[in-house]
Amino acid sequence: MRVNLTVNGQPRSDEIEPRLLLVHYLRDVAGLTGTHVGCESTLCGACTVLLDGKAVKSCTVLAAQAGGASVTTVEGLAKDGKFHPIQDGFWEEHGLQCGYCTPGMMMAAVDLLSRTTNPSEDEIRHALEGNLCRCTGYQHIIKAVQYAAEKMRAAAGR
């Protein structure tokens, strides 16, 4: 079947098998390997991308379901050669070690920051409950999100 969707702002049209999972579409058809697969069972969040602005686990979405939608992956975070504040936050606060969970973590964090500009530590922990990290023990990830929130608030003049 044919699927038309927008990935990181670029419209695409591809011939796919209906059973193709969105994560495999992104990685193998669109060639965007920044989105990782950690469990393919909706439990680790490594495959998190934004679907029409909302975080979803792309291992449990069919590419076909995403037809007509707009997908943002980690590759689409930076704008004009500048990191997104969440990327800056992860870098600045050492929010990653092996980096495998990181793209998914960042996408989940972006969803959170689109809902609230000044999340508490508890809210951040709660918002990231769909994402597993085995390296960091989460503390630096929380700081990374706080860093990004602050930076985004400053940029918005709040």
Add this chain to the structure above:
Amino acid sequence: MFPGQFEYHRAASIKDALDLLKRYGDDAKLLSGGHSLIPMMKLRLAQPAHLIDVTKIAEMRAISESGGKIVIGAAASHDAVANSSLVRDKLGLLAEAAAAIGDVQVRNRGTIGGSLTHADPAADYPAAVLALEGEIKLERDGGARTIKAADFFLDLMTTAVQPGELLSQIAFAPIPTGTGYSYQKYPHPASGFAMVGVAALVSLDRSGKIASSRVGVTGLGAKAFRASAVEAALAGKAADAATIAAAAARTADGIDALGDIHASSEYRAELARVYARRTIQAAVARAKA
């Protein structure tokens, strides 16, 4: 962990979906958020030849108020329900249950109709939908019927939905002002599902006694249920800690509790009693406020 082959159909309307269902019969499955169905397909526990996506049907996503009822389209996502100002204002218990489901990614995809139809024994919604006495609308080719929540859940992952039927919406009477409510769950440490979840609605009379209560319980047994023994024990009594504790102690009466490595049936039953006590207490506190 790769689904088998199938054809994908996107239904434009309820009628369209029903036509497709009729055409493909047992070979077809409705696809809503896909967060129960796709995992089963990846494990090849489900291998439908046709998937009929209902999420692009506008009326099935809508959340609205009509005829004094709050109507939730079956394809409304958990996130949409949790954050709808209408639902939060008039159906707070449902919003609380929706917000307690899984994680944000799951809530962004999963839908109320899919959840109710899938009828996972550990799903959150059923407790709230039972307590709120939701009315579930099932459509089929050439007709529709409305079924009470109490008659909807039949057994482990089994509901009143018949082959060829589609769940289109759930209607609720708004929670009257002055009625307190609460949904609380004990999340499974690995999956996040409800090891036990209790939804309580309590209204008090002028003297502060419990005028009525409705308690829905999920996670404990093969299907979610109304804890009628608890409700009976509360009726007409003073809303004090002792009464509530005594009533909550009956939450698991007569229920064949489930068990796994994280919670045996005995422990789950105790959790149900503890969570019933806590939710009823919280509901009472809100009713008083």
Add this chain to the structure above:
Amino acid sequence: MAVVPKFVGERIKRREDPRLISGTATYVDDVRLPDTLAAVVLRSPYPHARINSIDVAAARSAPGVVAVLTGGDLKDKVGGIPCVAPAEHIPFHPLLAQGKVRFVGESVAIVVASDAYKAQDAADLIDVDYNPLDAVSDPEKALEDGAPVLHEEFGNNLVTRALVPNPAVDEAIAKADKVIKFRIVNQRLAPVPMEPRGVLANWHQASGHLTIWTSTQIPHLLRSGLAAVLGLPENRVRVIAPEVGGGFGAKLNFYREEALVAYLSRMLGRPVKWIERRRENLAATTHGRDQITYLEVPVKKDGTVLGIKAKFICDMGAYLQLLTPAIPGFSGLMMTGCYKIPAMSFEQVMVFTNKMATDAYRGAGRPEAAYIAERTMDMVAGELGLDPVEVRRRNFIPKEAFPYATCAGLVYDSGDYNAALNKALEIVDYPKMRAEQADALKHGRYVGIGIASYVEICGLGPSVMLPPKVPGWESATVRMEPDSRVTVLTGISPHGQGQETTFAQMAADAFGIDIDDVAVVHGDTAIVQYGVGTFGSRGLSVGGAALMMSVGKVQDKLKKIASTMMEAPPDQLTFANRTVALKSDAAKSIPLQAVVDAAYGWKMPIPGMEPGLDATSVFEPAGCTFPFGTHISVVEIDPDTGVVKFLRYIAVDDCGNIISPLLVAGQVHGGIAQGIAQALYEEVVYDENGQLVTATLMDYAAPRAQMLPRYELAHTVTPSPLNPMGVKGVGEAGTIGSTPCVVNAVMDALKPLGIRHIDMPLRPEKLWRAIKDAKKA
């Protein structure tokens, strides 16, 4: 020119991060070669069964399928998976089951197709006729007469028995005021790196070269192993560890799939890729721990511990992986912890069961030891009515005693255990916290304070501590390039630890250049000299020491050349600010580039000197380092549900000198998370018939953000004398300190109820049940 700052000891953002946060890093599954085929492994659903027959006809003719192999196809064509640790019984470890399966998840067949979906479709068509056999999952039962035998050729399920006897322990037991006896279990855990394993193999027919990308911690050791199993010369095998998404010991191994995929690529003349699924990861990647320990501890009334006698039952699983039977030894040797216990003895019985093999998992033997030592201290305190702090102080090895030879024969390099304990007590405000605890109890609240003072082994080697084929040395090459930038080639294989940053910090400071002027290369056997790899927190203390040796050699050469140019003796020179300068007068300097130009020039300034600026070194440590610390946690138990809530978590760690505080904090955090996970949440569960219950992350409870506390970190600094940087290592410290710390806290909370010990993981149900039973009694 701007002043070049110092980098060591500073908060430095990691060099490796830009590629990781932009999604452009390359993990195995991101490596794309044209015409790559995908492999899917068919695995046993049975814990123990004979294979009567396998019908692959339908699979072979399924769409897109290129090859299907079963055990029969490999018989006598390839070797088995090696175990390099000594053991009485080492079974043949096939790549695909040979006539029998011995654990759930054992590989039975492999399908290669044009893509993974099609390979899975075909795998579903394979018909295996199994004859199920009785299985055994309990290691104590596996030793009983009449237990199902896994490997018939041995007649029973014994892997090996290790004895470290010492009659002094029995004497101590005879004359002690009291002998405390108990049984504790270090349950089986799954390492669960977020990137599962994965392998891509590419056989180049014309040159007879094999290139393999694999998610591993030990590319060089793996190359040796692969070459041996496949019968290839080592110089024709290239192993690349690309970006590796976590290992924790699980990737310090040589797995069936690595050899299978290589074999298939050679057979088919095309690249073949296999990516592990999480279900496979939980079933067929090594597990950790799984030790039962029976302890006898003779004590004096004042809390002095006179000895420890232990019997271990160690569950090895169905086959032996690379180091499987070597792990328990560390638990025995380290079980006296930070204490001057005069005598110890132990017996270890290692057993085959119908489960996946155990092997190294973060800490590998030392967490078990620390758990034994620290539970022992609390048991002693509990039985004698003493404060756990007092018992620890009474038994600590005093700081004057270092280097200290333990009764197990280890030599602890340096330490000041009281300092770490005191600091932790100060942070938590111990007396106040105890008062609050007592007050809480009056209100029916169960608050507990848990202390664990740990010591662990880091910087593995020296080589004598390890099996012959996994040596303890490490290598490094330092090359100053013609533009005076530095390339470091290290034999370690970091996968999250951040040595691209720490090594760059060290090299930059050594040469007075910017950190951006240093490139650190690792993980490719065709580029990097032979090395050992990353495990046992050895990256910095052993790998970094090798780096500093090579740095020193290049520095020496630069100084010699500069001395002729500056007419000053080499030992008067130093590197700063991209110059070579006089130590006594930094203003007297020449640009580093001028010296480098001379070194690469057509005419060496010193006759007979070799051109170039390149040095390779191997560091063989004289001993291990022994980092230590004290962790304190404060918890509250909800008596209605048994749920544990953290009120505080304090970690005071001493890892010697600190190169990068930010990275040290990261390592400690991650370690604590995994240690808490063992204490409270995680357990690989097989039922009594050997069926794997925790087959998915729906059942295996790896902790999420809201299941963990906020960590409060502090340090004491006791440099190690064993390496030039004075570092000790920190990769496993958090894991080792946190597990006993949390269990001690929970048990402390339940002490008023007379509860003495509950085995991990401390699931709410277990606590609820214990509280209920205690209240009934």
